[in-house]
Amino acid sequence: MTVAMEQHLGVATGRPRLAVLVxxxxxxxxxxxxxxxxxxxxxxxxxxxAPGTLxxxxxxxxxxxxxxxxxPRGVSVPAARTVxxxxxxxxxxxxxxxxxxxxxxxxxxxxxxxxxxxARCDAAAVVVRNPAGQTWERHGFLHWNIAVLSASxxxxxxxxxxxxxxxTSPHAEVDGPENAGDLFALADAATMSLGGPVEIDDRxxxxxxxxxxxxxxxxxxxxxxxxxxxxxxAVEWLRSSGVMRQLRESRHxxxxxxxxxxxxxxxxxxxxxxxxxYVWVIENDEPFGKEHEAELAGIARAAAGxxxxxxxxGTDVDARVRESFLxxxxxxxxxxxxxxxxxxxxTAGPVRLVSCTLAAGETAEPADLLYLRNMVGLRGAxxxxxxxxxxxxTRIHLVAPCRDVSVAAAKRLAHDLITxxxxxxxxxxxxxxxxxxxxxxxxxSRHALDRxxxxxxxxxxxxxxxxxxxxxxxxxxxxxxxxxxxxxxxRGRLSMLAESDRTQNTEYIATLRAYFExxxxxxxxxxxxxxxxxxxxxxLCRIQDMCGLDLEDPVERxxxxxxxxxxxxx
Numbered sequence: 426m427t428v429a430m431e432q433h434l435g436v437a438t439g440r441p442r443l444a445v446l447v448x449x450x451x452x453x454x455x456x457x458x459x460x461x462x463x464x465x466x467x468x469x470x471x472x473x474x475a476p477g478t479l480x481x482x483x484x485x486x487x488x489x490x491x492x493x494x495x496x497p498r499g500v501s502v503p504a505a506r507t508v509x510x511x512x513x514x515x516x517x518x519x520x521x522x523x524x525x526x527x528x529x530x531x532x533x534x535x536x537x538x539x540x541x542x543x544a545r546c547d548a549a550a551v552v553v554r555n556p557a558g559q560t561w562e563r564h565g566f567l568h569w570n571i572a573v574l575s576a577s578x579x580x581x582x583x584x585x586x587x588x589x590x591x592x593t594s595p596h597a598e599v600d601g602p603e604n605a606g607d608l609f610a611l612a613d614a615a616t617m618s619l620g621g622p623v624e625i626d627d628r629x630x631x632x633x634x635x636x637x638x639x640x641x642x643x644x645x646x647x648x649x650x651x652x653x654x655x656x657x658x659a660v661e662w663l664r665s666s667g668v669m670r671q672l673r674e675s676r677h678x679x680x681x682x683x684x685x686x687x688x689x690x691x692x693x694x695x696x697x698x699x700x701x702x703y704v705w706v707i708e709n710d711e712p713f714g715k716e717h718e719a720e721l722a723g724i725a726r727a728a729a730g731x732x733x734x735x736x737x738x739g740t741d742v743d744a745r746v747r748e749s750f751l752x753x754x755x756x757x758x759x760x761x762x763x764x765x766x767x768x769x770x771x772t773a774g775p776v777r778l779v780s781c782t783l784a785a786g787e788t789a790e791p792a793d794l795l796y797l798r799n800m801v802g803l804r805g806a807x808x809x810x811x812x813x814x815x816x817x818x819t820r821i822h823l824v825a826p827c828r829d830v831s832v833a834a835a836k837r838l839a840h841d842l843i844t845x846x847x848x849x850x851x852x853x854x855x856x857x858x859x860x861x862x863x864x865x866x867x868x869x870s871r872h873a874l875d876r877x878x879x880x881x882x883x884x885x886x887x888x889x890x891x892x893x894x895x896x897x898x899x900x901x902x903x904x905x906x907x908x909x910x911x912x913x914x915x916r917g918r919l920s921m922l923a924e925s926d927r928t929q930n931t932e933y934i935a936t937l938r939a940y941f942e943x944x945x946x947x948x949x950x951x952x953x954x955x956x957x958x959x960x961x962x963x964x965l966c967r968i969q970d971m972c973g974l975d976l977e978d979p980v981e982r983x984x985x986x987x988x989x990x991x992x993x994x995x
Contacts, residue, residue, distance in 0.1 A: 479504055479550055479572055480746040482523070486588050490580055491552070493753050496572040500746060504549045507589040509582070510539060518546040523574075523589060526553040527582050544569035552576050552585070608634035608731055615724045619706045619717055622646060625694075625728055627702045630655040630663075645686040646707060659683055673700060678718045678725075690717065692725035694732065696796040697850040701732045729792035736799055747813045751824060754864060755817065755871050778859035778867060779805075779823040779835050780874040781842060783852060785882045789819070793850050797821060800845055804838050805830075820878065822871065827861045832891065839889045855881040858891045876902045905991045918972035919988055925971065933971075934989070936964045941986045945976070 480500030483491050493500060505521030512535060518524060524543050529536050531553045543551050550572035576585055608625050612634045615623040622637040624646065631654045635646075648656050655663075663669045668681050678692040687707050694702040704725050706713075781801065783789060789797070798816045801823050805812035809829035815822050830838075839856035846854040857877035859870040873892050876899040880886045886895045922933040936954065940961075943949035951961040968974055975981050 477503055479523075479574070480749070482589060483574070483749045484746045486585075490577045490585070490588075491749075492575045492577075493749055494573040494575050496550075497570050498572065500572070500750070502549045502572065507586055509586060512539075518543055518548050520547040522546070522548045524548055524551045525576075525582060525586060525589075526551055529553060540569045540571060540573075544571040550574050552589075554578060608728065609636065611724065611727055611731060612636035613638070615704070615706065615721075616640065618720055618724075619713075620711075621707045621709050623724075624649060624705045625702060626655065626705070627732075628700050630660055630703070633702065640707070640709060643687045643707065645683055659686075672703065678721045680713070688712075690721050692721045694725045694728045696729050696733065696790075696792045699796070699849065701729055704728055726790055726792060729790075730795060733792055733795040733799065748815050751813050751815050751822075752817070754867050755815070755822060756868070773826070775827045775861040775863055776824050776867070777827045777830050777832075777835060777861060778870045778874060779825070779830070779838065779856065780820055780859070780871070780878060781839070781854050781856045782820045782878045782882055784855055784888075785884065787853055789850070789852055793852065794819060794821075796850060797846060797852070797854070800849075801842060804842060808834060808838060820875070824867065832858060836889055843888055853888075855888045856890075857881065858889070860892055873899065901991060904987065908991055917984070917988065918974045919985065921972045922968060933964065933968050936961065937968065937985065938989055940965070940976075941982075941989065945982070 478501050479493070479496065482504055483493060483500070496502070503521050504523050505519065507523045507525065508516060508518065509525045509527050510516055510518075510529065511527070512529070522543075524539065526536060526539055529539060536553065540551055548571060552574040554576050576582075612623045612625055613636045616636040616638045620640075622640045622642055623635065624632060625634045627633055632649055635650055642650075645656065645659055649659075662683060663681075668679075671679060672691065672693050675693060676695070678690045680688060680690055682688045687709075689705050689707055690713050691703055691705045693700050694704060704721060706717075706721060781797075794816065798814060798821050801821050802812070802814040805814060805823045805825055809825050811829065812823055812825040814824075835858040839858065842856060843854050846852045855878060857874040859874050862870045870892075877886070877890050877892060877895050879902065880895055880898050881888060881890050885898060892899065919934070919937075922931075922937070925931045926934050932954075936950075939950045939953040940947070943953060947961055947965075948958055951958045954961065965976065969976065974985065
C-alpha cells in the first residue's frame with residue numbers, strides 16, 4: 426500500500442488510527458446515508474451494562490494500548506470520569522476517576538505526588554506513559570492502594586482520553602486500535618488510493634463495508650449496498666462462469682466483467698487456505714494496471730487483519746480482561762491474587778505454559794500470526810474452559826490449568842498445531858511445553874520456554890520440546906547471556922590461539938574443539954580432524970607451550986570447553 430494510504434488507514438496496517446479525514450465530494454450523500462444506516466444496526470440495541478470497571482476499560486480500549494501495571498484492589502474497581510492531570514491548573518480529582526498523567530514521568534517525584542493525591546481522593550487509577558526502554562518496577566506503587574495503568578507510546582493522549590471517555594459512557598462503542606469494526610476506514614482509504622468505489626464482502630458475499638467518495642456507482646453496486654448482499658443473479662453468474670472457483674484458487678486480484686455492469690478488480694481476503702471475504706473495486710474511465718492490482722492485494726491483506734481481529738477478540742470482554750492480566754503476569758509485573766480473581770483467571774491449582782513461534786527463516790504476515798493465535802486459542806479451548814491465549818511479538822503463549830492439560834495433552838496439542846500451521850498457513854512452527862507452575866512462576870516459565878524456542882527454532886532441538894528435553898542446552902544459553910553481560914569472563918588463553926589461527930593459518934581452535942568433542946580421546950580427535958595422531962599430539966603440545974593451557978587440569982579443561990561451546994571464540 427502507498428505511504429499516504431498507510432498514514433490514512435492506521436488501524437488496518439497495525440498502527441493506531443488517530444483520525445480519518447475524508448473529502449467525500451459531491452454526490453456522496455447516498456453512500457453516507459447507507460453507511461449510517463448500516464452502522465446504526467451495530468450501535469443500537471447494545472447491552473445496557475456499560476463498561477464501568479478498570480478491567481472492562483482495558484478490555485474495551487485494548488490491551489495493546491492500555492495495560493495494568495498494578496491493581497492492589499483488583500480490576501473490578503468502578504471507574505467514573507477520565508480526567509487529564511494538569512500540575513499547573515486546578516484539576517479536581519473525584520472518587521472513581523481515571524487520571525491521565527500527561528507530561529509526568531513515572532520515575533519523577535511529580536508522579537509520586539500525583540499517586541498520593543489520587544489515592545487520597547479515592548480515584549480508580551492513574552494512567553502514565555509507558556517508559557521507553559525501561560522495565561516497570563512495582564516497588565512503591567502498592568503504598569497508595571491505587572491502580573497504575575501503562576499507556577502505549579503509539580497513541581496520543583487526546584486519542585486515549587476520547588477512547589477511555591467513550592469506554593466509560595453508556596451504550597458506547599470505542600473505535601480503537603484493537604477494535605475490529607474499522608472496515609469502513611479501510612474502504613475509504615482504498616477508494617482514495619485506487620480511484621474507484623470499493624466494497625468489502627464476507628465470504629458469503631454479504632456487504633461488510635463500502636465507500637464511493639463521489640465516484641459513480643453502477644446498478645449492481647447500488648443493489649448490493651441497498652440489500653446488504655450481492656444480488657442472486659450476480660452470485661449465480663459468478664458461480665456458473667467459474668469466477669468463484671478462480672477466486673478460491675487465486676492469491677492475487679483478478680479482473681471480472683459482470684453482465685450489465687462495469688469491469689471490476691476483485692481480491693480474495695484470505696489467510697492461508699481460508700477465505701474470509703472479498704474486496705471489489707469498480708474500474709472507472711482509466712483501466713487498472715499492475716500497480717492497482719498490487720495495491721488491491723495489500724488492501725485485502727489489511728482487511729484480513731481486521732476480520733481476524735474481530736474473530737479473535739470479538740466482544741468477549743472477559744477474555745480480553747484475562748488477556749490483559751496474563752500480559753502483565755508474563756512481563757513479570759507480579760499481580761495480587763485479588764486481581765487474578767477479578768480478571769476471572771482460574772487460580773485453582775497449578776497452570777502450564779505452552780508457547781510457539783515460527784521456525785528460523787520463516788516470515789509471516791500480521792494476519793497469519795493472528796490466524797495462528799486464533800488456532801492456538803481454539804485448540805486450547807477444546808482441551809479446557811480455563812485456557813487463555815496471548816500473542817507477544819511473534820510468540821504465542823497459552824496458559825491452561827494442569828488438571829486439564831497434562832504434558833502428554835500439551836504435546837498432542839502441539840503436534841496438531843504444527844500440522845495445521847503447515848497445511849493451512851504453509852508455515853513451520855515450533856512449540857515448547859512448560860512445567861507445572863503457579864501464577865507467580867509464569868514469568869520464569871516464560872523465560873525458560875523462550876530459550877527452548879530459540880534453540881528449536883534454530884534447528885538445535887525437536888519441533889516439540891519441554892524444558893527438561895533441552896535442559897543442558899538451555900543452561901548453556903543462560904551461561905551465554907551471563908558471558909555477554911560480563912565480557913571479562915571471556916578473557917583467557919584462547920585469545921592467543923585465535924590470533925595465531927588468524928595470522929599464521931594454524932588450526933589450534935579447531936584442534937581443541939575436536940579434542941573436547943572426542944571426550945579427550947586423542948585417537949578419536951585425530952579421526953575427526955582427518956590428521957595423524959602424531960600431528961594431533963604435536964598441536965596439543967604447541968598449544969600448551971604457546972599459552973600455558975594445561976589440558977591435564979580438569980578445571981582448565983572445563984573453562985576452556987565452556988568458552989568454546991558458548992561460541993565466545995571464533
